[in-house]
Amino acid sequence: MSEFVRAQVVPHEERLNGGGSSARAASDHLAAEAKAAGLWGLPLPAELGGGGLLFTEYAHLAEAEGASEHGPATLGSVTLPDVTTLGEHAAPAVLDHYLDGIIDGRLRVCDAHDRRNVTNDPEPHAPRAVRASDGSWELYGRAWLATDADLILVPAGIDGPQPDHQGTSLFLLPAAAPAIGAAGRLREATADRWRTLILDGVTVPADHLIGRPGKGRRVLTQRSRLATLLHCLHGLGRAEQALMRMCERVRSGSGKTRGRLDLFQVHGQVFDMFLAIRTTRPVVFEAVARMEAGLDTRLETGLAKVATARMLQQVTRGAAQIHSALDCGAPPSQMPATGRPACLPGAPEESHLATVSQLLG
Numbered sequence: 001m002s003e004f005v006r007a008q009v010v011p012h013e014e015r016l017n018g019g020g021s022s023a024r025a026a027s028d029h030l031a032a033e034a035k036a037a038g039l040w041g042l043p044l045p046a047e048l049g050g051g052g053l054l055f056t057e058y059a060h061l062a063e064a065e066g067a068s069e070h071g072p073a074t075l076g077s078v079t080l081p082d083v084t085t086l087g088e089h090a091a092p093a094v095l096d097h098y099l100d101g102i103i104d105g106r107l108r109v110c111d112a113h114d115r116r117n118v119t120n121d122p123e124p125h126a127p128r129a130v131r132a133s134d135g136s137w138e139l140y141g142r143a144w145l146a147t148d149a150d151l152i153l154v155p156a157g158i159d160g161p162q163p164d165h166q167g168t169s170l171f172l173l174p175a176a177a178p179a180i181g182a183a184g185r186l187r188e189a190t191a192d193r194w195r196t197l198i199l200d201g202v203t204v205p206a207d208h209l210i211g212r213p214g215k216g217r218r219v220l221t222q223r224s225r226l227a228t229l230l231h232c233l234h235g236l237g238r239a240e241q242a243l244m245r246m247c248e249r250v251r252s253g254s255g256k257t258r259g260r261l262d263l264f265q266v267h268g269q270v271f272d273m274f275l276a277i278r279t280t281r282p283v284v285f286e287a288v289a290r291m292e293a294g295l296d297t298r299l300e301t302g303l304a305k306v307a308t309a310r311m312l313q314q315v316t317r318g319a320a321q322i323h324s325a326l327d328c329g330a331p332p333s334q335m336p337a338t339g340r341p342a343c344l345p346g347a348p349e350e351s352h353l354a355t356v357s358q359l360l361g
Helices: 002-017 018-036 055-067 077-089 092-103 178-183 216-252 260-292 298-325 339-343 349-360
Strands: 107-112 128-131 135-144 151-158 167-176 184-189 194-202
Touching: 002 018, 002 055, 018 339, 055 077, 055 216, 055 260, 077 216, 092 135, 107 216, 135 167, 151 194, 151 216, 151 349, 167 194, 167 216, 184 339, 216 298, 298 349
Parallel strands: 107 151, 128 151
Antiparallel strands: 128 135, 135 194, 151 167, 184 194
């Protein structure tokens, strides 16, 4: 896996970063090469063309994939949270219609949020679902998206007297459906970078309810924790790649330091980067093992996410300082930009800090 990412994916990074048809062609080519090498979709179910590896078996390979920002998408593993969630909770008709597109990357899935700050209560206009006479659902209210998507998982409360429907339910909403254009719309919220999904009677087919009524929050939480740990593993790989490149620069003498103090700082930064990675990895792998065993991972996932984000920030700062001290010119394009956006989408650090503190208390 490491050799494939280094020799096949990394040389195409500039092209993949450019987007458009050229990037898509490169991605398709690399995916075909990965499939031929038996490296594509290793954590995906075997019946879907994947390798069928357990999460614990795949974890070390996920690190290797993460050495390139484009590794996980090229190698098919980035869809694992969506494939797992829909495979466990979606109706067969939904799987037949969408799953192939999700696996090959044509369809992107994202969560809509019923609040713009996950540490707050739902907004007053959080989505509500009303059952129509034909069994379909009508959605009303507002939700918020952090990114564009083709399929949106919308949490909504269900109006009605059924006691087993109490709580939040989860609906799969195609963003390109005619109903979105007619009765709902996406509006840019420039103040906080959220996109607002406005729902005014948008119709959702009956079989697009994901999971049982009233159990949507549980489904979203499971998906979020799996996605978080997957990104943590990929983040470890990116950090290791940054450290390796900086060590190569130091050994090769490709840059010249501006004095003994700079050389001392370079050695200190390399040590600190290595220590940060080494101390973060056991935290992440403990969470992976607990998830595979079916245990409660609230505390471990929170620790893993915060530890990985902070580690990435430290590695990024260290790599930038080494690069500057060696007079290497402009930073390399592959250098991680920042810990937070480079690593982990989903709930912000503040949410995990609060969760861990409450669990310990």
